[in-house]
Amino acid sequence: MADTVTAVRPEVRREPVGDWDEDTLVLGIETSCDETSAAVVKGGREILSNVIASQTDLHGEYGGVVPEIAARAHVEALTPAIAQALRDAEVTFWDLDAVAATLGPGLIGALLVGVAEAKAIAAVLEVPFVGVNHLEGHIYSNLLVHPEATFPAVALIISGGHTMVVDVADHGKYSLLGQTIDDAAGEAFDKVARFLGLGYPGGPEIDRLSLLGDAQAVAFPRAMADRPGFDVSYSGLKTAVINHVRSLEAAGRPVPVEDIAASFQQAVVDTQVAKTMAAVEHVGARRLLLCGGVAANSGLRSGLQRACEERGVALFVPPMSLCTDNAAMIAACGTAMLRRGLTTSLEASPDPNLPLAL
Ligand code: KG4
Ligand code: ZN
Numbered sequence: 502m503a504d505t506v507t508a509v510r511p512e513v514r515r516e517p518v519g520d521w522d523e524d525t526l527v528l529g530i531e532t533s534c535d536e537t538s539a540a541v542v543k544g545g546r547e548i549l550s551n552v553i554a555s556q557t558d559l560h561g562e563y564g565g566v567v568p569e570i571a572a573r574a575h576v577e578a579l580t581p582a583i584a585q586a587l588r589d590a591e592v593t594f595w596d597l598d599a600v601a602a603t604l605g606p607g608l609i610g611a612l613l614v615g616v617a618e619a620k621a622i623a624a625v626l627e628v629p630f631v632g633v634n635h636l637e638g639h640i641y642s643n644l645l646v647h648p649e650a651t652f653p654a655v656a657l658i659i660s661g662g663h664t665m666v667v668d669v670a671d672h673g674k675y676s677l678l679g680q681t682i683d684d685a686a687g688e689a690f691d692k693v694a695r696f697l698g699l700g701y702p703g704g705p706e707i708d709r710l711s712l713l714g715d716a717q718a719v720a721f722p723r724a725m726a727d728r729p730g731f732d733v734s735y736s737g738l739k740t741a742v743i744n745h746v747r748s749l750e751a752a753g754r755p756v757p758v759e760d761i762a763a764s765f766q767q768a769v770v771d772t773q774v775a776k777t778m779a780a781v782e783h784v785g786a787r788r789l790l791l792c793g794g795v796a797a798n799s800g801l802r803s804g805l806q807r808a809c810e811e812r813g814v815a816l817f818v819p820p821m822s823l824c825t826d827n828a829a830m831i832a833a834c835g836t837a838m839l840r841r842g843l844t845t846s847l848e849a850s851p852d853p854n855l856p857l858a859l
Contacts, residue, residue, distance in 0.1 A: 521839045526592060528583070528600045528622065529832025532615030533607025533635045534662070535559075535566045537578035538828035541590035541597075545836030548645055550589030551822070551829040554578040557702060564695045572610030579618055586828070597628060601835025604632030604845070605855030606662065612851035620847050631835040632845035635826075636663060636857045637675075639792040641833040642823040650817040655786040657777050659801070660793030661687035661702070664773075666731050666780045667857065669790070672837050675857050678780040679731025686769055687795045689735035693742050693765055697758055707762045708798050714759030716767035716800075719745060723772050731780040733772055738765065766800050774804040781814055788815045797824040 523544040531538040540551040556574045560566050587593060602619030605612055616632065623630035639658050643650040652672060658665045664681040684692070687704055694703020699710075721741050724734040742765050749756050781789055789809055795801060802818055809816040823830060838844075 521598075521836065525598045525836060525839070526596055527631075527832040527836050527839070528586070528597050528619075529633075529828035529830070529835060530579070530583070530600070530602040530615045530619045531635075531638070531826055531828040531831045532575040532579060532611050533603045533605070534611060534826055535571050535574075536826040537575050537582050538826060539579070539582040539586035540828035540832050541586050541592060542645070542829055542832035542836060545833050545840070546645060546648075548829045549592070550586040551827055552582045552586045552589065553822070553827055554582050561701050564701050565691065566608070568608045568610055571608055572614055575611055575614035579614055583618070583622075594622065594626060597622075597626060599623070599629045599631055599835065599839055599844075600626070601631040601633050601832050601838075603635045603638065603831050603851075604849065605635065605852035607635055607851075607853060609851060609853040612853065616849075616851045624847055629839065629844040630847055631838050631843065632849050632851075633831045633834045633838070634855055634857055635831075636665065637673075638830040638834045640667070640669065640790060641837065642792050642819040642827070642830040643790045643817045645823060645829055645833050646819055647817045649815065650788065650790055653786065654788035654790050655777070655781045655784060656790040656792060657773070657796075657805075658793045659686050659773065659791070659795040661685060661691060661704075661795075663793065664733060664735070664795075665857070666777055668780075668784050668786070673841060673843075673858065677857070678783070679733065679776055682725075682732050682734050683736035684734075684739060686733075686735055686773060687793070689739045689769065690795065692739050696743055696746065697761065699758075702794075704795060704798060707766055708800070710759045710762035711766040711800060712763075714757070714761070714763030716763040718757065718760035719764035721745075721764055721768040723768055723775075726772065726775065731776045731783070733776050735769065735772075738768055738772075766798070770798075770800040770804040773801060774808050777805065778808045778812065782812070786814065788817065791816065791818045792824065794825045797821050
């Protein structure tokens with residue numbers, strides 16, 4: 502028999518486990534929803550590579566993510582994405598010090614693909630595996646690009662699956678200040694876009710149309726405005742948009758899509774800016790970290806920028822490529838966990854409802 506299965510490992514071994522410094526190389530893997538992503542991050546801050554294979558084309562015709570299609574697409578895309586991430590970073594598997602993957606929350610079939618591959622790589626390399634909370638990962642997207650983005654801070658995590666305002670006292674120390682009581686903001690964007698026939702994902706298209714429309718054209722409701730606390734609600738807003746369009750159609754009047762998109766977006770921005778800034782003031786935070794897919798929204802960015810400037814609060818926003826799901830943020834968060842001595846057992850399973858450790 503040819504000796505094909507032996508002598509794969511090189512002689513040189515990495516630093517002992519626990520020696521996490523500026524040179525630590527972590528492979529990040531993200532497969533919680535509809536982006537297959539692999540990244541190599543150095544020292545928790547420097548992105549050496551960040552490969553993102555989006556599946557949105559596969560889900561577009563269904564108007565939303567189809568879990569089974571997502572899981573199968575991750576199976577096909579993940580190994581090539583990891584190989585590409587290593588090539589882009591000009592490193593090999595044997596240079597890696599740890600492997601971090603999203604453990605949850607997310608779609609269980611999708612999560613399983615990333616976690617299984619991450620654990621297999623970690624086991625073969627004999628390096629630690631770190632299971633990362635996807636929401637915590639989003640917070641770290643800011644730390645990858647802004648050296649001054651440090652804790653304590655308030656984080657607004659706003660995406661297709663979540664809308665949360667979190668007080669971050671330090672790495673791993675979170676307390677929830679407010680969240681949506683029904684639909685996530687991105688979910689509302691996607692549902693309204695779908696109703697208006699704008700395709701999936703709807704956020705970017707509504708954002709684009711908003712620039713062409715009149716944000717004052719329709720006075721959509723600002724839910725929870727008169728309630729204390731920092732929770733928001735977007736389900737009623739979505740229904741108000743649908744009812745408005747139906748009444749125009751019933752009256753045989755034209756539907757000004759740009760004006761409706763702009764008025765809807767303004768209602769989301771007004772609501773979220775008011776509640777977020779109230780939370781920032783409540784805890785006396787000097788920094789606000791915006792993250793998650795909806796952080797790409799131009800109206801939300803400018804609304805928060807204005808509100809933060811008025812109050813002397815530093816606003817940090819990741820570049821567009823780090824707003825939506827990506828593995829660099831998972832590797833960065835995983836590195837911070839390693840620094841705190843946290844690793845995850847190879848027996849751990851992904852959890853579709855994994856809570857942020859509050
Ligand atoms: O963080 P993400 O990639 O995935 C989740 O974890 O949900 O966020 C995706 C969400 C989608 O709902 C998408 O419509 C929304 O982010 N999104 C936007 C914009 N770009 C993406 N929403 C509003 N305006 C945008 N420019
Ligand atoms: Zn996300």
